[in-house]
Amino acid sequence: MTKPKVFITRRLPDEVVNPYREHLDIEMWPREEEPVGRQVFIERAQSSHGLMTMLTEDVDEQILSQSNNLSIVANMAVGYDNVDVKTAERLNIAVTNTPDVLTETTADLTFGLLMATARKMIEASQYIKDNKWENWSPLMLAGTDIHGKTIGIVGMGRIGEAVAKRAKGFGMNVLYYNRSRKPEAEETFGASYTDFEVLLEQADYVVCLTPLTDETKHMFNKDAFHRMKKDAFFINASRGATVDEEALYEAIIKKKIAGAGLDVFEQEPISSEHPLLSCPEVVCLPHIGSSTKETRYKMMRLSLDNLVHHFQGKPLITPVTSSTDNS
Numbered sequence: 001m002t003k004p005k006v007f008i009t010r011r012l013p014d015e016v017v018n019p020y021r022e023h024l025d026i027e028m029w030p031r032e033e034e035p036v037g038r039q040v041f042i043e044r045a046q047s048s049h050g051l052m053t054m055l056t057e058d059v060d061e062q063i064l065s066q067s068n069n070l071s072i073v074a075n076m077a078v079g080y081d082n083v084d085v086k087t088a089e090r091l092n093i094a095v096t097n098t099p100d101v102l103t104e105t106t107a108d109l110t111f112g113l114l115m116a117t118a119r120k121m122i123e124a125s126q127y128i129k130d131n132k133w134e135n136w137s138p139l140m141l142a143g144t145d146i147h148g149k150t151i152g153i154v155g156m157g158r159i160g161e162a163v164a165k166r167a168k169g170f171g172m173n174v175l176y177y178n179r180s181r182k183p184e185a186e187e188t189f190g191a192s193y194t195d196f197e198v199l200l201e202q203a204d205y206v207v208c209l210t211p212l213t214d215e216t217k218h219m220f221n222k223d224a225f226h227r228m229k230k231d232a233f234f235i236n237a238s239r240g241a242t243v244d245e246e247a248l249y250e251a252i253i254k255k256k257i258a259g260a261g262l263d264v265f266e267q268e269p270i271s272s273e274h275p276l277l278s279c280p281e282v283v284c285l286p287h288i289g290s291s292t293k294e295t296r297y298k299m300m301r302l303s304l305d306n307l308v309h310h311f312q313g314k315p316l317i318t319p320v321t322s323s324t325d326n327s
């Protein structure tokens, strides 16, 4: 029997991919660090039965509607805002993502980013490397406490809950805002549900973990930052487009908030000229929330397992629909 043709939009390690060649006729874009060009992506999608995509690919109506053989897109991320799921549903193309396997890893990074931002860790490291450490002084690189403070989690999905667990361990008071109440999280982490506005006004650390949707695009705007406390920090490990970056920059330079820790940006890679990068109060990471070798391998294998299940007529492991809660 001929194997289904699958195109993977990035070079992945042979040790992960090769075992799947028994079931799938796999072609990979040959570069690991560079995304596939749009034209090649269009052509490969047209000749494939399945795609394994990264968050760098725009799996839009054009790709989906022009690819007559395509029946599944396995997106190697928990977020799937890069995939037009509604069109995929209309065209009967399955979509999968990679939840669960990255929850704890992403929560580690999110909490680490909060800590690095509050305690000026990156600036402090640079201070030594720049040979500026000549003495000790009482307020040298003095940061802000984390224990005993209030964290406000916007988006209490799996990763939100895993961050709440860490916050509880650090003796923080946990507030959250979510589309729906999470009674279990309230019970387990002593988390209190609040309106978005109340969370912004009360939290010392506002942490964005909500998926990017039409409703959450630019939900962190000028009004949101103006509601925050002047000594509060904004942390984003979700998607850059949940934030109006100009409003964030203004809020930081006008001292409306104390600083920000950002793992995600509206344009990725962010331009080195971006004003946010000039702020010492901003800690930036290049979208590495789930980036440990262990977890990235699990994400690759989960995507490939979904493809195999699909072509063997078995239930998908982690399907998404336009109404799935994807955090």
Ligand SMILES: O=CC(=O)O
Pocket (backbone or CB within 6 Å): 055, 076, 077, 078, 079, 080, 102, 238, 289, 290
């Ligand atoms: O951002 C990463 C993901 O959605 O998995």
